[in-house]
Amino acid sequence: MIKTAIVEDNTGDVEKLKSFLSRFGNENNVKFSTIVFSNADCFLKAYPRDTDIVFLDIRLPGTSGMDAAKKLRELNHNIIIIFVTSLASFAIDGYEVSALDFVLKPFDYSFFAMKMFKAIRAVNSQASQSIVITYAHEKSVIPSAEIYYVEVSNHDLVFHTEHGDFKMRGQLKKLEKFLDPSGFVRVGGSFLVNLRQVKEVRGDEIKTDFGSIHLSRSKKKEFLTRFADYLGNYQG
């Protein structure tokens, strides 16, 4: 079941979106639940915290869709944002809210479907894997989303996470395979970075909230390719 929210003040548009969702759901065997808000402030206050996808109109009474998106991002790093806009002309100013994509008004089902495939892939990729770390008889369970990156130190794997560092014996190669569906990329011989936790790539440093990883010239292209894929297809 995928939980969606629609923030849109035009009831006609709301009905259209809902009908598209149910058509897509029938055609592709996906179940959706939807909750509707007519303005941004209500939404920000009352949206169910486990919402997967939010359709956000750019033009709303009161707080604009773009501002709402910015606030939403501060609260929730993982939710998938799809803008709804009726801009007939072609350029929209850059956005730093990490929106996955956009849907144009007047609504078109095929267009909508194209975006939904992406959105669903993004939601599925977020179903967080957890990893069980055992070291010196202590067991911890860590959601992969909370890992900044993993590095190799002597024969141990060191996990830098939002809740501190954890150590475990193991091989980076095996871990890489296991965590690949969660968007982890190998950088150089001894680092495995969580793309979701990458804050910025500057010069030859990959920056996370924990620390930076040096991006060597030979690994640059592969990392860029994976990161671009993530930015275009799994943003959330």
Add this chain to the structure above:
Amino acid sequence: MNSVMFYRLLSAVELIAAEGLFVSKLVKRRHFIWRVIISVLAIALISLFFPEPYNNAWYVSFVYLTIFFISILAMAFCFDENWWNILFCAFAAYTIKQIAYVLSYLIVDTFDIWSLFGGSIVNPYTTSDGILAGQTPLTIVVFLDVFFGVYWASYFLLVDRMEKGEDMRFGGYQYLWLTIVIVLIDFVFNMIAIYYLNESLALLVERLYNIVTCLLALSLQFGMLHERKSDMEVSFLQELLHKGEKQYRLSKSTVDSINIKAHDLKQQIRQIGSQQAIGTVALSEIEEAVSTYDSVIKTGNEALDTILTEKSFYCDKNHIKLTCMVDGKTLSFMTPEDIYSLFGNAVDNAIEATESLPPEKRIITLVVKKEKGVISIHIENYFEGNISFDGAFPKTRKTDKMNHGFGFKSMALIVNKYGGSLSAKALNGIFNLNMAFLGK
């Protein structure tokens, strides 16, 4: 130190010197000087103190090969390059050293320089009369001269022509493998030649060398054929790009003048509408028709505006919905011609895929944004049928393989020029094209 150790060390020094010819063409790692010092010391120590329990051609080959491979690892340790580049330089270095080595013995033996001041032929493995036993001052001078000469010539004829940071993966890894195999064969033959100097084996070795030389000639021939094809491709691509530049300028002025005319037309229509009674339906139809050409796309980048406007004309005519979410300012690092060509190709590909689809699936979306320090470009469109991939690139589905498929190669050329990445994937009937560049 006995002479066996000395000659091993000497060989290692010759090898390191040959590999050093490539220093200026390879990207150095951090703390390069330290890495070099460590590597040279390690190789020197290993060459000196490698155990030698056996004294036959095979074991000795093993020892020298090991030293060679350690030097390859050392190169990887010192240079931030991919393995192909390192292997390329290492094997070239080995071959250069080998030429110098064999040539020096050739000269010394042919002109019998040994006996010019008295002295006997030295094989370090059969005598242990001290390190330089059998060498005379003149032979040493000859050896040094030949080595310097060959290395100097190699540098100016071969290395100097390389570009720094060049990608040495020449088309088809099979050529590098062939080189490696030939070098290894030569290596072993050389060892055999030093040890077993009898006639029948010498004849065998000579014949085998003959065959190897023929193989080399063949690979040269066919390699050049392939090269020529690649060369043609490259010059074709460059032609296209050049034409693209002209096209860009033409398109820009065309689009500009169309826009101006359309704008004027719109004004005039409004005037007509307000002065005389043209039916409002007719009026709005005319306005709509003109609107298409008045739609000015403003992305914040002129070249992008031009190519997208041009493509949008075509799309409108063919009922393809082209929608864009573009922050054009992020592309200011690219030249206008490159932008025109890159996006022209990308949108053309998408147009081709969607042109013949049912109207509701004729959709192309384009996103250009800068996020987290990475500038990324994404194009999506529906497609029908199967797309097979050749690595990260889709194989052309057109029948004329020679002339088509250039769209992608041309895009790859431009993307590489700016150090970016290009990849594509096809899922759920939707084709995704992604490009990414590191922002400054």
